[in-house]
Amino acid sequence: MSEIIDFLRTRRSVKPREMSQPAPSPEEIETILTIGARVPDHGKIAPWRFIVFEGDGRVRAGDVIASVYARKNPSAPQEEIEIEKRQLMEAPLVIGVVSCIKPHPKVPSWEQVLSAGASAMNIVTAVTALGYGANWLTGWFAYDRDILDGLGLKPDERFAGFIHIGTPTKPSKDRPRPNLSDIVSRF
Template structure:
């Protein structure tokens, strides 16, 4: 049982961070980390995961694509926000786009396909943590931009669940204090449930 206990401690120790530096996973290690995403629950074997890796000299060109998507989707965004986003996409050690290959009229509801992509992303974040790396999941209105999606091989109706910034944590990751589980769990005993988190 000791092994399971340490695995659980490991899962409880994961936290997002964007204080990331080189190195990043590569080669077989990167393939294994992304393969963890494919272990997510996948009702109907829809296989909706599409991962695009952006690294090295290509980051700056991709940051420009992101900036143009922001100009279209968030024209009123302050220039400081646009510059920050361009800077992050230019300088994060590695970026992984979380593509969603969606079948809208199939036998599996779209939300279940989206949940499979989200579960896959969480597996990838846990796999990064297991290998000594860190990451953070980022989204925004720019992720809806059709030209950006097309550049990532995601033609309509396929979409994007956001991006993972990936690298090695610059300093030990101090996870924000998580809420007490007692507020978010209940035991059903035949009566309607109320959660402490919803009280008041």
């Protein structure tokens, strides 16, 4: 079996709390984003874009998330608000994959959303191939319009997810996978 097939067969996510420095270098980030943009894209319309959260950017994003959370949950204890503030702080790097639906006569919006998802998966795969850990997550804040506005998304954009990236601090355990007999049918 080829190395690539073995790699894909054993790829697994790493919990952000089980990641530390170093994060990918600027050159590696460029490679990761280049691979993220190399996905099926009917119509060549690039219905996705990326937001890189690193360093102080993660702190500023956390401030946006915590501020919106506190405003929408006025009775929330300060400890809860602090937890929300750290949503993007566990991993040293987070890449937000933004789904950007573009009106097109031949490319339905659903297909564009799938392309953004493929982009997120390519990022996860590239990160893992470079020897780092990755985890594709969303969370309540990925769907909150006030958060999206606060993080600079346009009204017609939304997050496909946040890819948390760093160096694994311990081996990642695999999770149960579905039996093919449960998910495959033949027509």
